[in-house]
Amino acid sequence: MIETGLMYFFAAVALGGSIAMLIARHPMRVALALITTMLSLAGIYALLGVHVLAVFQVLIYVGAVMVFMVYVILLIDVRDSAFAQRFSWLLVPGIAGFVGLAAILCFALWRGDSAPGSAAAPPFGVRPFSEVFLNEYWLYFELVSVLLVAAVVAAIAVVKIGTRRHG
């Protein structure tokens, strides 16, 4: 009972955070709204019993990605014209597209077959996750590490090209 209430609470907070992202003016407030959404999604993952992903959501998304993002917002000039005017000329078609897309997706969800309902699936913790991850999907693990190295090298290359061009 309390889990259902918490689930609805976290879903409402995630929804409110995403709407606040769309209407907030300053990028820092957008970032804080996104952090709120991500934390409530982590709460939902924990309620679903997928604790590994809840921890990774907090560690990787909130801890790494969003801290990086907030740091960059602090570096950027606040008198930017993009800070003053929030919306581009696409506002009305964008809102119409949002309503249309959300309506189509929710209509498909409502019309679709209901869940197969294997609600008795055991919650998987760290151990089954890492067994599957490092036994069956070790190749993807290694490829992801290669991707991260490539991303670091590419970021350094981008910064170096920029400093050479602008002195």
Added chain:
Amino acid sequence: MADTELLVGLGAVLYAAGLVGVMVRRNALVMLMCMELMLNGVNLTLVTFARQTGATEGAVLVFLVFVVAAAEVAIAIPILLLLARARRTLDVEAYAELKG
């Protein structure tokens, strides 16, 4: 199982909100954050379905999506900083040279 439908619907709405954010907002950094919101919506759907079928593979896939998103941000942020240094603005209206 009403939870599944609630969460898949929430994922769909988060995805749509991220998409409209990318389309509507002017600040390139905010557009990047809205892309992260789209990724989060898809992740929520993936986790919900993985939980429903008890498949651990879904969790592995979500973890890989986390790492790819981190790599994407690590590339995108230096590009945005260079853009801001070149034009003194992050307004996407200022970068319209390719418009015909």
